[in-house]
Amino acid sequence: MLTVSALELRTRLRDGTAIVIAILVPVTLATLFGLALGGDDPPLRATIGVVDLDGGEFPASVRREVTADKELKGSVTLRDLPGEAEARRALDADEIGAAVVFPAGFSRGVGEGEGGDVTVLTSPRSPLAGVVASAVVDRISAVVDARTLAVRAALLAGVPGDRVKELVERNGAAGPALTLTGDPLAGGKVDLAVYYGSGMAALFAFFVVGASFRSLLTERRLGTLDRMRAGPLASWVPVAGKALVGFALAMVGVCATWLSGTLIFGSSWGDPLAVLAVLTAHVLAAAAITMLVTVRVRTDAQADGVIMVVSFVMAFLGGSLVPLHNLPGVLQSVALLTPNGWTATALAELAAPGTGVTAVAGPIAALLAIALVTGGLAVAGLRKGMLL
Structure with missing residues (x-):
């Protein structure tokens, strides 16, 4: 041979x-x-589905920050979906490029120091949407971790339960405020x-x-x-x-x-x-x-x-x-x-x-x-x- x-x-x-x-x-x-x-040539437009099973302050904060972000204006559109199954169907049909799913009780769990998990669904056919959705979820995770740690630390220090939320928020670990740092589109280019x-x-x-x-x-x-x-x-x-x-x-x-x-x-x-x-x-x-x-x-x-x-x-x-x-x-x-x-x-x-x-x-x-x-x-x- x-x-x-x-x-x-x-x-x-x-x-x-x-x-x-x-x-x-x-x-x-x-x-x-x-x-x-x-x-650089990112896809010009992407649609991200939002499944809000929580109804609390965190999903509302995410929506405000994404729609207000200068880097995302004209490129990213948010679309409300009733459930994760509908989000997966829309993703398979290329109606959306990614989806963020907030589970029921998410804001309450974060507020009580229990943390919470947010699911992100992506498609290889829309890399921009996946990058933006992942950036949002990464930021949420950082905020949730900070809030959870602050609540647990306050409880361990003996702070009464009815004063924990006030103390944590007064010291800068409120949680719901969300800021997308840097250029969220950088990874999608x-x-x-x-x-x-x-x-x-x-x-x-x-x-x-x-x-x-x-x-x-x-x-x-x-x-x-x-x-x-x-x-x-x-x-x-x-x-x-x-x-x-x-x-x-x-x-x-x-x-x-x-x-x-x-x-x-x-x-x-x-x-x-x-x-x-x-x-x-x-x-x-x-x-x-x-x-x-x-x-x-x-x-x-x-x-x-x-x-x-x-x-x-x-x-x-x-x-x-x-x-x-x-x-x-x-x-x-x-x-x-x-x-x-x-x-x-x-x-x-x-x-x-x-x-x-x-x-x-x-x-x-x-x-x-x-x-x-x-x-x-x-x-x-x-x-x-x-x-x-």
Whole structure:
């Protein structure tokens, strides 16, 4: 297998296709797109549902502060919902981008020093709404913790129960007042240089791995594949050897595009370990899909055409050429059928500060599932004699 891989790599490097397709073209296009269209680009509007089962001062304070915040005016709209079930249905239907649920008795529990939990519901299809809702809940948690600690400290100090509330509020731990510090939208912004850089990396990963699988058809047409099979080789060796080279070159390509974007624009794609995991899963999915295409066509020319069509369709629908939040709602759902869509979703999640691998475990799992299903179909095609 290593001998086959070495031969494939020498061939790709000798004719220049590896360097051009894997590095030069995606890096150049990503740079041009970044220079022309780079900059922060948050989704312009988001709707956050508010489920107030409490009816107390805390939910009312949250509403006042969110509607009065200068950074949120014109971008965030609050929508009242009767219950958590209705909020989940509205979230699934893309009627809202996130929801904050205040449980019954929340304000009373905070006032008595018992604390309380607020639930936030988010959707990967509306990162801005999720960032704002999470910022609000984080601030609520800080205020609730301060109020709870103050009440408990007063009670332990022997303050009569009927005077605790007055004492706590007089000393600055009233609780209901809520201030959103900083720019709540900062975590929801995604630099378009990152969008298009990752988009070009995702697009050309298909071409890079596709070139290796396409060469199997060329080998079959020239008769060299039959000669390899006539030797003491297992039937999977030619496929595995070329797949190894395609995967390695595609990883070099996506990492080179990632590095160039970071160096040229100073933009971060997110936690490095998480980004690497997402890109690796994407390349695996791209390799499986292009292998499936290869076993379904008969000539290398057909493979070139079909791989090109599949790559560009997935790039458009998956947010590699047009940011996902600019697509109509229907196409945003269709995007999740493509590896590009899950990759774009994952990198949008990583734009929020403090996110890591756990935040993108879902998209990574989806990419690996795509790779497993399409790779299994491709292997089944190979075993039926398409190439072997």
